[in-house]
Amino acid sequence: MDKCIAVIDTMFSRVDMGAVAYETLREELPDYKVERVTVPGAKDLPGAARRAIDYGCEGVITLGWIGKREADKITYLVSSMGLVMLGVLTGKIVIDVTVHEDEADNPKDLREIALDRARDHARNLAYMIKRPHDLVKRAGKGVRQGYPDAGPII
Amino acid sequence: MDKCIAVIDTMFSRVDMGAVAYETLREELPDYKVERVTVPGAKDLPGAARRAIDYGCEGVITLGWIGKREADKITYLVSSMGLVMLGVLTGKIVIDVTVHEDEADNPKDLREIALDRARDHARNLAYMIKRPHDLVKRAGKGVRQGYPDAGPII
Amino acid sequence: MDKCIAVIDTMFSRVDMGAVAYETLREELPDYKVERVTVPGAKDLPGAARRAIDYGCEGVITLGWIGKREADKITYLVSSMGLVMLGVLTGKIVIDVTVHEDEADNPKDLREIALDRARDHARNLAYMIKRPHDLVKRAGKGVRQGYPDAGPII
Amino acid sequence: MDKCIAVIDTMFSRVDMGAVAYETLREELPDYKVERVTVPGAKDLPGAARRAIDYGCEGVITLGWIGKREADKITYLVSSMGLVMLGVLTGKIVIDVTVHEDEADNPKDLREIALDRARDHARNLAYMIKRPHDLVKRAGKGVRQGYPDAGPII
Amino acid sequence: MDKCIAVIDTMFSRVDMGAVAYETLREELPDYKVERVTVPGAKDLPGAARRAIDYGCEGVITLGWIGKREADKITYLVSSMGLVMLGVLTGKIVIDVTVHEDEADNPKDLREIALDRARDHARNLAYMIKRPHDLVKRAGKGVRQGYPDAGPII
DSSP states (O other): OOOEEEEEEESSOSSOHHHHHHHHHHHHOTTSEEEEEEESSGGGHHHHHHHHHHHTOSEEEEEEEEOSSHHHHHHHHHHHHHHHHHHHHHOOEEEEEEEEGGGOSSHHHHHHHHHHHHHHHHHHHHHHHHOGGGGGGGTTSOOOSSSOOOOOOO | OOOEEEEEEESSOSSOHHHHHHHHHHHHOTTSEEEEEEESSGGGHHHHHHHHHHHTOSEEEEEEEEOSSHHHHHHHHHHHHHHHHHHHHHOOEEEEEEEEGGGOSSHHHHHHHHHHHHHHHHHHHHHHHHOGGGGGGGTTSOOOSSSOOOOOOO | OOOEEEEEEESSOSSOHHHHHHHHHHHHOTTSEEEEEEESSGGGHHHHHHHHHHHTOSEEEEEEEEOSSHHHHHHHHHHHHHHHHHHHHHOOEEEEEEEEGGGOSSHHHHHHHHHHHHHHHHHHHHHHHHOGGGGGGGTTSOOOSSSOOOOOOO | OOOEEEEEEESSOSSOHHHHHHHHHHHHOTTSEEEEEEESSGGGHHHHHHHHHHHTOSEEEEEEEEOSSHHHHHHHHHHHHHHHHHHHHHOOEEEEEEEEGGGOSSHHHHHHHHHHHHHHHHHHHHHHHHOGGGGGGGTTSOOOSSSOOOOOOO | OOOEEEEEEESSOSSOHHHHHHHHHHHHOTTSEEEEEEESSGGGHHHHHHHHHHHTOSEEEEEEEEOSSHHHHHHHHHHHHHHHHHHHHHOOEEEEEEEEGGGOSSHHHHHHHHHHHHHHHHHHHHHHHHOGGGGGGGTTSOOOSSSOOOOOOO
């Protein structure tokens, strides 16, 4: 089988972050097969990521969208915990990209945040696979995804 | 053994979501045996889902009902965490449907939310089993279960 | 060995819920050995439940008592999470009965809640072992333990 | 190897709870080797407890100290969750003793709470190893560690 | 292979804590290879720590940086939970160093806290590897990293 990575997003999301992550990874990792999977919501991401790893993928990027209610924050906790545990149990690279609806009042701003974050983290995944040691140069630089970089405190 | 999926709901719930999920899955997956199981409350769902997977089911839909107290939110967290970990550990499809009593002031509204959500997620489970790649078409569309779709941000 | 189930309660509790669960299970499951174990507090329940399962028990009922402070809510979360994970990892029936001190202002009321809940959940455990399919009849009926049933929303 | 139990405490703590637990266990379990280990803070306790179990210890008592900030409550959650999961995964006795800095305004009071709780839980550990069935007599008695007993509700 | 330990930090951090931890460990453990790894953010630390352990490292120090929003606190919980579970599952030493942006109003103060904490915990890791029993002398001494020691309550 070709080397493979997976992009997993949700129907719940109001922005097609998966498409952006997919295109970015196709460009950045031309010798990888990029699997694209969509699940209903954020709590379905960890199980789907597990199936992608079982299928043979070296890395997974998940794209979650979290509502504004208190219960939604718990959903975020549960989904991210599952993704972290998947990484702990398998040692595979699992990048958890999450957008929270309360990050912006304006839907257009939220859309920009979501698309930027998906693109930036897809690039991060490509780096972690191709040139992991290069990331050390960016250690402590206050890099952000979906916002301008905060920069280092000098 | 026939191919099988499981519907697991609770006595605690004030709406018979399990019946709706059961009927929907019988229609959508006519060649599957649909196991129906009822447990006392939401914290009993993950263990019962594990037993359904041990029995041979490919997928499980659980239907939880969560009260209004602070302790109930913790119950939601714990139940959903167990279901997510079950998916991470087994790779099986586990759809966690949860209704929160504070989603509506009016019991009738709550009933509608619960029945719609159970039906919509049962269809999602059927899609994930029969035509998983079709869901990509709905990525980022702001699909909701139990509420009108939020729609994509354009 | 005889078939066995376990009742595990705490010294921290202010009501002897374990005695009620024990008597109820002796009546409901006369052909089972009922192991009774007491541990200091709620965080000791999951480990003791694991030992009861290792000993050969098919099912476990734990009876926890949670104080009013913020830290106590975290204790509830941690204890229940351990019990849910035990069910996920072993597939055994683990019924987590918890009483929160802030459920009633009056100690006598709290006592009634605790005793009713222990008895009702011990019966639930017996049902889950003897006649699991009977519980489907009670799905969505708003059944409560320690309070009057909320009933179904019609 | 001799039978062994472990006492694990922290440098972060402002009271030497480990010394009290160690002395108590030496008295209560004279035929056991008592390993004493100190780690930086509460999040280091579960890993150290795992190493003590790998070393051959039958039981572990950990002594954590938690600050007043919101982030410290999360630290408590994470540390206790790790200790509970260790018990669930290994079946060994793991007693998690925790003191919260917001339990008393006065440092001297906090010191008394810490020392009493360490001593009382060390005795609990000894009981759980030597005479586990004796603890049933204290079920539901409202026993406290670090405070006067709340007593049973009669 | 040489004996090895790993330093894992993030691009998200606004201070290069990894460099300080790396230099400290090079001095304190001259016969160890010190692997340095950088990942995007705190939720990527547990998976990277797992890979460092698979690679053969005896111990890992992770350096996380947590923002001020409510969702960031959940990120802290999830990241630390993964690191604790890694220690529970592998028995390896995993030191989780975290700086919270709300620990100081002034960026310069935050920088001092971060650098001191990274250095102090790197020394703790070296102690835990070279002279674990020496740490017992500091039990209950109110030792802090990034702040002045609180000292023991006498």
